Amino acid sequence: MTQPLPPVIVGAGPAGVRAAQTLVAHGLRPVLVDEAPRPGGQIYRQPPIGFSRPRSSLYGFEAARAASVHHAAERIIEQIDYRPDTLVWNAADGRLDLLHDGRTESLPYVQLIVATGATDRVLPFPGWTLPGVYALGGAQVALKFQGCSIGERVVFAGTGPLLYLVAYQYAKAGATVVAVLDTAPAAAKLAALPALARNLPVLAKGIYYSAWLRLHGVPVHEGITLECAGGTGRVESVRWRQGGDVHEAACDAVGFGYALRPETQLADLLGCRFGYDELQRAAVPQRDAAGRTSVAGVYVAGDGAGIMGADAAEWAGERAALALVADAGGAVDAARGRRLEARLARTAAFRRGLERAFPFPADWAAQASDDLVVCRCEEVTAGQLRHCVQDSGAAEMNRLKALTRVGMGRCQGRMCGAAAAEILAHACGRPAGEVGRLRGQMPIKPLPFAAVATARGEA
Amino acid sequence: MTGARLPNSDAMPLLKRLAERDRPPVHFMVDGLPRTALAGDTVLTALLTGGEQLRRSEFSGEPRAGFCLMGACQDCWVATESGERLRACSTFIQDGMRLLSGEAAT
Numbered sequence: 001m002t003q004p005l006p007p008v009i010v011g012a013g014p015a016g017v018r019a020a021q022t023l024v025a026h027g028l029r030p031v032l033v034d035e036a037p038r039p040g041g042q043i044y045r046q047p048p049i050g051f052s053r054p055r056s057s058l059y060g061f062e063a064a065r066a067a068s069v070h071h072a073a074e075r076i077i078e079q080i081d082y083r084p085d086t087l088v089w090n091a092a093d094g095r096l097d098l099l100h101d102g103r104t105e106s107l108p109y110v111q112l113i114v115a116t117g118a119t120d121r122v123l124p125f126p127g128w129t130l131p132g133v134y135a136l137g138g139a140q141v142a143l144k145f146q147g148c149s150i151g152e153r154v155v156f157a158g159t160g161p162l163l164y165l166v167a168y169q170y171a172k173a174g175a176t177v178v179a180v181l182d183t184a185p186a187a188a189k190l191a192a193l194p195a196l197a198r199n200l201p202v203l204a205k206g207i208y209y210s211a212w213l214r215l216h217g218v219p220v221h222e223g224i225t226l227e228c229a230g231g232t233g234r235v236e237s238v239r240w241r242q243g244g245d246v247h248e249a250a251c252d253a254v255g256f257g258y259a260l261r262p263e264t265q266l267a268d269l270l271g272c273r274f275g276y277d278e279l280q281r282a283a284v285p286q287r288d289a290a291g292r293t294s295v296a297g298v299y300v301a302g303d304g305a306g307i308m309g310a311d312a313a314e315w316a317g318e319r320a321a322l323a324l325v326a327d328a329g330g331a332v333d334a335a336r337g338r339r340l341e342a343r344l345a346r347t348a349a350f351r352r353g354l355e356r357a358f359p360f361p362a363d364w365a366a367q368a369s370d371d372l373v374v375c376r377c378e379e380v381t382a383g384q385l386r387h388c389v390q391d392s393g394a395a396e397m398n399r400l401k402a403l404t405r406v407g408m409g410r411c412q413g414r415m416c417g418a419a420a421a422e423i424l425a426h427a428c429g430r431p432a433g434e435v436g437r438l439r440g441q442m443p444i445k446p447l448p449f450a451a452v453a454t455a456r457g458e459a
Numbered sequence: 460m461t462g463a464r465l466p467n468s469d470a471m472p473l474l475k476r477l478a479e480r481d482r483p484p485v486h487f488m489v490d491g492l493p494r495t496a497l498a499g500d501t502v503l504t505a506l507l508t509g510g511e512q513l514r515r516s517e518f519s520g521e522p523r524a525g526f527c528l529m530g531a532c533q534d535c536w537v538a539t540e541s542g543e544r545l546r547a548c549s550t551f552i553q554d555g556m557r558l559l560s561g562e563a564a565t
Contacts, residue, residue, distance in 0.1 A: 035530060035549075042529055048499035048551065051479050119531045131512050131524030132473055138528030141548075145528075146504045147479030173477045233522055234473065234511050253473070263531070376526065376534060379518040410533030415526065446533060448543070 005108055006031050006081065007324055008096065010088050010266060011115035013041020014065075014310045015302025015317030017073045019113045022321035024076045026330055031081040031107065033088055033098065039073035041117055041302075042137060043310045046070065047145050058144055060169065061205055065310065090442035091269045097442070104451050111297045111328065113320050114267050114285075115313070116304035120257035122415050123158075123364050123422070127229030129376050132253045135415075139255030140166045149175040151253025155238045157181040157226050159358040160259035164209040167218065177218045178251045181240050183258070184358045185223030195353025198346065202309075221247075225367065229254055259358060260307045261418055267305075268440030270298050276433035279352060280306050281360050282418065283437040289341045291320030292327075299324055312347040315340045364419075365426035374423060375416040377409020382423050389427040396436040400424050410446055413438040470511040473524055474504060487556040488540075496552045503528070503535050503547035506558070513537050513547055514561040522561075 007023055009016045012034035023030045032039075038046040044059065044066040055063040055070075083100065090097035096107045120135035127133065134142070134150050136158060142148045153176045156167045163182060171177045196203045213220055227239040227246065239248045267285040268274065273294035274283040284306040291299040299320040302313035319340040322332045368374075370383025384404055394400045397407070397420065406420045407413030413420070417438050425432040482497040487505065496505030503525050506513055512522035513535055525535030528548045535547040540557040 047479070050482060050499050052481070053478055057478075119527055119529060129516075129521065129523065131522050134525070135527045135529075135532070138526060138548075141528040142474060142504075143477070146474075146499075146501065147477055148474040148504055148508065149477050150474060152475050175475070175477065234524075252471075376532070379516065410536070411531065414531045415534075445530070446536075446544075446546075 005110045007111040007113065008033065008107060008109040009113045009115060010034075010096070011041065011117055011302070011304065012036065012039035012073065012082075012084070013115060013117050013302060013313060014044065014069050015115035015117075015304075015313040015320075016041070016113070017069050018314045018317035019115060019301060019321040020080050021072045021076055022318045023325065024079045026321075026325045026332070028325070029080060031083060031109075033083045033086050033096070033107070035085070035087050037084050039082075039084075040066065040070055041310075041313075042119075042141065044069050045141060045145055047147070051147065053147070060172075062310070069314070087445055088266060089444050089447060091266055092442075099447060099451055102448055102451055104447070109297075111299075111324050112270070113291075113299045113301055113317070113324065114270070114293075114304060115300075115302045115317055115320075116263040116266050117313075118260040118262050118303035118307055119414055121259050121261040121418050122256075123258050123361065123419050124368075124372055124374055124376075124416070125226045125228060125256070126369065126372055127231070127235065128256070129373055129379075130229055130231050130235040131233065132231070132235035133229055134253070134255050136160075136162050136166055136255045136257030137260070139253075140169065143169060143173055149173065149253070150255060151235075151251065152176060153178050153251045154253040154255060155179050155181065155249060155251045157183075157224075157238065157240070157254060157256040158258045159184045159361070160257065161206055161354065161358065162257065162259070163358075164206060164213065166255060168209040168212055171213065171216060171218060177213070178249050179238075180213060180218060180220045181224045181226060181238070182220070182222045182358075183224055183226065183361045187223075188359055189222075189357045192353045192357035196350065196357060198353065199350045202350070225361075226256070258360065259354075260303060262306055263304050263414070265412065265414075265440040265444045267293065267298075267300055269442060269444070271295050272298060272300070274437065276437075277306055278433065279355055281432060282306075283433075289319075289344070290323035290337065291316055292323055297327075308344070308347050308351055312344055315343050315347075319344065365422040368419075368423060374419050375406045375409060377411050377416070378405045380404050380406045380416075385420060385423045386427045389424060395424070395428045395430065397421055397424060397438050398436060401438060407438045412441060412444060472509055473507040473511045476508060485552050485554050487552055487554065487558065489558050490560050490562065491557075500552045501548055502537055502545055502550045502552050502556070502558070505552035506537065506547065506560075510560070512560065514559075
């Protein structure tokens, strides 16, 4: 008699950990696969063993939430099949292909919760490939995970709540924050206040970070346009425009990002139906309020299903796990499920407020110069993309990829995809939602050749 | 800023340690020269707290030092003497690692 396959969860951030905890509470023993060595995801990423800073200095106001997620993971670790340091590099036909310690392995599943999280949404600017220029979330990871700053004199640029949080964390940790450059104008934040007041604690934190920075003499410039980073061999300065004036500041590091983008490649390989989401300005897997995708047995939760933040990720992880249990015929607390859905719906309203406060810089594509490197893997420029559109009539992302190699490099479009779609949409005069999306390709991330050889040997 | 920087030598570190300095040392090599990092450093931290690049772009030849620091962008790959490629942001430095900076080849 064969045992039923255990449910599988991909990602051990707030969504994945709460999903695992919920499944354990319902008598299941899920497999929890995570690329990181310790649970917590990016937001509650834990430093390596042997590091000594307390959670209060690592996570600030979020220390209690981080501890709660970490402890939840620790409590269930013996009751789950936890697979840290494990990359899911492919998914098809009821199995996941894993890579752990240089070796591949196949993991069959019937039920799967995809909680793959997010990365920075990147809109390139001239000079962004210089050493010393990092993604905003990456700058935070350096501090949280390694106790390092990305430089001594740091400029933070872009927009979104993370911009102020990371600048605050850097200044608190002893780095010199040369400037905070926010493309969102102050007026946008004022206009968004009524919507943001739906979540007063989060609004209060945002105001606190911003006020703290100003109070400690950190220049905060709003409504700017990022011009370029300059330097020979590494970043030495940043230039921006504000009103009609051009400003420049010397620095030795830049952290930048424009909010976050969901990590959806696994959901794509799983065959989940996607839809363009105006709020996310990206295609995301379609799901019901509980996280069910178009594929039976496959659920999505957390930022990987659309950016909603860490608290919502915890609720969505629990909600998806309840749906999984119910769909398999198990008994669940239906009222609990409805409460979680109501919380998630309220978060969506708050999320719309955030988008008003920190709007996507819709003029970015129009401003991008022809020599701007959009794809840092293959070094494809905005001009090459535009010429391709003009010469070939390409009006769809995968066609553009085939013709220019944009999104074909090692990052598989994770860094350049959003920007390339903006350039394409602008060049062919279509809305950003009507140029398609890069299809996910396996392997999602590069594999060592030896691992591929063993995988083929087993096949 | 502290002093002038010579191109491709005596590089000023890119990353700066602000905390967690009290960890055991780890000894490794870059281009055959001995370097020291701390246990728990990633390869990226180990290299960039003592230098300013991880490799050179195979297209433009320009220096690169990683970007996303969370295993998504794959920009931080580093070559080893044995011909492997490591993702520097998510690989921990280990005693005896022998890495290449990409400078010797250019």
